[in-house]
Amino acid sequence: EAGVTQSPRYAVLQEGQAVSFWCDPISGHDTLYWYQQPRDQGPQLLVYFRDEAVIDNSQLPSDRFSAVRPKGTNSTLKIQSAKQGDTATYLCASSRDWGANYAEQFFGPGTRLTVL
Amino acid sequence: GDSVTQTEGLVTLTEGLPVMLNCTYQTIYSNPFLFWYVHYLNESPRLLLKSSTDNKRTEHQGFHATLHKSSSSFHLQKSSAQLSDSALYYCALRTGANTGKLTFGHGTILRVHP
Numbered sequence: 001e002a003g004v005t006q007s008p009r010y011a012v013l014q015e016g017q018a019v020s021f022w023c024d025p026i027s028g029h030d031t032l033y034w035y036q037q038p039r040d041q042g043p044q045l046l047v048y049f050r051d052e053a054v055i056d057n058s059q060l061p062s063d064r065f066s067a068v069r070p071k072g073t074n075s076t077l078k079i080q081s082a083k084q085g086d087t088a089t090y091l092c093a094s095s096r097d098w099g100a101n102y103a104e105q106f107f108g109p110g111t112r113l114t115v116l
Numbered sequence: 117g118d119s120v121t122q123t124e125g126l127v128t129l130t131e132g133l134p135v136m137l138n139c140t141y142q143t144i145y146s147n148p149f150l151f152w153y154v155h156y157l158n159e160s161p162r163l164l165l166k167s168s169t170d171n172k173r174t175e176h177q178g179f180h181a182t183l184h185k186s187s188s189s190f191h192l193q194k195s196s197a198q199l200s201d202s203a204l205y206y207c208a209l210r211t212g213a214n215t216g217k218l219t220f221g222h223g224t225i226l227r228v229h230p
Contacts, residue, residue, distance in 0.1 A: 003160065031216055042120070042206050042220030043161075056217060091161070095216070105218065107153075107160040 002026065004108035006092050012114045013082045021077045021111045025094030031055075033105060034067055034077050035091040043091050049075065082115045089113070118143045120209050122221035129228050135179075135194040137224050139207035142188065148211055150183055150190035151218065155204040164205070165192065197228045 005024045013019055025032045031050050035043035046065065047057040051072035060067065064083075069075040079086055089112045093105040123138040141148065150167040167183040167190055168174045174181060179194045190207060204225050208218040 033216070040222065042208075042222050043218075044220070045217050048216055056215070103216065104163050104166075105216075107162065109160050 004092055004094055004106055006090075006108040006111055008111055009109065010112050010114075012116065014116050015083055016081050019079050019082060019113065021090050021092075021113075023075045023077070023092030023108060025073070025075070025092070026106055029094035029096055029106070030072070031095045031097070031103070032069055032075050033093040033095075034075070035093065037089040037091055037110070039088070046077070079113075082113075084115050087113060087115045118145075118209055118211055118219045120207050120219055120221035122205075122207050123224045124222075126225045126227060129197045129226070131199055131228055131230055132196050135192070135197045135201065135226065137192040137205055137207075137226065139181075139190045139192065139221060140188050141190070141207075141209045141219075143209060143211050145211035148183075148185075148209055150181075151208040151210070152179070152181060152190075152192050153206040153208060153220075155206065155223075157203070161204075161206065197226075199228050199230065201226055202228045 007022050033048040034046045037043045047060045047067045048055050049069040052069050064080045067077045089110040091110045092108045095103045095105045119142045121140050152165040153161045154164040155161040165176050165181050170185045181190050181192050183190050204223050206223045207221045
């Protein structure tokens with residue numbers, strides 16, 4: 001079974017530039033998560049979807065960040081105008097049945113973003 | 117809000133010695149679910165252990181942990197460290213079936229040397 005895949009693996013931007021991250025979850029996983037992980041911190045949930053519907057995006061900075069999962073499979077996270085504070089690793093994860101108590105989240109390798 | 121606190125920073129051990137990585141949590145939810153994720157260099161983070169009912173030990177790959185609601189803890193232990201255990205370990209909290217959100221601690225680096 002293929003794991004969660006993400007691209008690109010690295011991105012370096014100047015402040016004000018836009019960037020998109022792409023995630024392909026494990027086949028059959030209905031739930032997809034995006035996390036932001038600043039250096040020396042744990043992952044912090046930004047948004048998650050069940051199929052194409054957003055379940056919770058309360059932690060997504062809505063003025064510059066957006067996330068979609070139009071067909072309930074792949075997903076794109078976009079930063080409209082990057083700031084130095086966005087420098088972090090962006091992790092995508094997927095799971096079956098997010099409502100199950102012990103639903104295991106499977107993580108991708110992440111995209112390491114540096115904003116200069 | 118919910119939070120998870122782990123042993124700070126780096127833990128260095130000699131091979132063969134016991135491992136204990138601390139994890140405590142704060143939540144108002146009475147039935148939390150706790151997880152340990154392990155992140156090896158150049159790999160993706162993956163699930164190592166998940167909690168069971170209160171005061172029940174769970175084990176996987178030689179590691180074990182017990183959820184103690186009385187002390188809000190879920191410490192990770194292993195009787196004898198191996199070189200291959202060197203990795204970054206995260207403790208994570210899920211507060212119930214009505215959310216898929218995991219709240220992670222900052223992570224603890226375990227380095228095992230010969």
